Amino acid sequence: MKSIKIKNKEVNKFRRGYPLLHKGSLAETNNNIVEGEIVEITDERGSFIGRGYYGLQNKGIGWILTNDPSVQIDESFMEKLIKKAIGYRKFLYNDPDTNAFRIFNGEGDGFGGLTIDFFDKYYLINWYSEGAYCFKEYVLKALKNLVQYKAVYEKKRFGKQGQYIEEDEFVAGERGSFPIIVKENGVNFAVYLNEGAMVGVFLDQREVRKTIRDRYSEGKRVLNTFSYTGAFSLFSALGGAQHTTSVDLANRSYAKTIENFSLNGIDYEAHDIIVEDVFNYFKYANRKDLLFDLVVLDPPSFARSKKRTFRAEKDYTSLLTDTISITDSKGTIVASTNCAKFNMRKFKSFIDQACKDSRRSYKIIEEFSLPNDFKTTSSFKEGNYLKVLFVKLDS
Ligand code: SAH
Secondary structure, three states: OOEEEEEHHHHHHOOOOOOOEHHEOOOOOOOOOOOEEEEEEEEOOOOEEEEEEEEEEEEEEEEEEEOOOOOOOOOOHHHHHHHHHHOHHHHOOOOOOOEEEEEEHHHHOEEEEEEEEEEEOOEEEEEOOOOHHOOHHHHHHHHHHHHHHHHHHEEEEEOOHOOEOOOOOOEEEEOOOOOOEEEEEEEEEEOOOHHHOOOOOOOOHHHHHHHHHHOOOOEEEEEOOOOOOOHHOOOOOOOOOOOOEEEEEHHHHHHHHHHHHHHHOOOOOHOOOEEEOOOHHHHHHHHHOOOOOEEEEOOOOOOOEEOOOHHHHHHHHHHHHHHHOOOOEEEEEEEEEEEOOOOOOHHHHHHHHHHHHHOOOOEEEEEEOOOOOOOOOOOOOOHOOOOOEEEEEEE
């Protein structure tokens, strides 16, 4: 087995269980290690730190999978990990109101670069490097042995800059006909496993959607920006919102939002679904003096449109300032980001800055990070990328 030497000053971090290998942590560059190869990680003198695999992702060059020298990375290793991961989600498998959730969350479940989601007996695998993809046979065997599935689909997310590679996504079982209708806390969603990287719903927002429906929507005028398939609007409408407005740049969002509303018996014509750049919409809303009681703000970490580039780490504060300008007094902003480049503390500083700039006082009344099924590990804090704050304006 080939080995990778870690620089002396980084050794302690890895001994404590940090799983992600960065190029900058290596004491030497070894060019003949190939994607998917299992390697031994050692200190500069050659003593064992862990065992892992090589796989290029935008965030690193591979993942350590064990710090135990007696553990081999083989078929049974993978099956044990997946079995344990499934056991950990028993409460969701047994939940009669929800049949869409994550069953394997990368390093949080012991194998960075791989996630598996469950959509009503369909399993969806995401591979984040060519190296991770080399373990496909192990993963498929494990699923075959451990669960009864209708089909397995996959997404390869290791094209240039971590982009999604377009190709047939069907892997095993019987081809589905899409959409399939899944359920989350009693609400129906249309899911398409055969149309590219985004399948119709982001599972990590489950608790936020439920909170919005159950406690923040009744009688409210709701604006959902970057609305995609309208998931937050749908939960608001079901929670008794007076009216919802969904805004997304992508043409597909219009039909998909109508579809989700209709699947839940909501008259979409009583709501606004607008295909438009959110930044233009803010201008329009300001001109028309529109005000909202609840605004959901869930932009991508990075987005390029014809006119501008949005980077969450740089531009979130000004996005909030725009949002505040159309939020009524005592209104609430649900500020969300999945950007791993900053932590919760920094995110709170964006909110503080935007409220100060707008001369509005505020309180943070709810705080969410990833739900339980998106298991994370304390040795890799940045794995808990989701940050959601409910910001209540005082005036
Ligand atoms: N909030 C959604 C997920 C958002 S995904 C949910 O919970 O389901 C990000 C969305 O932002 C995509 O649908 C994309 O089309 C949209 N988007 C990106 N840039 C945009 C812009 N400038 N204006 C409006 N929508 C934008």
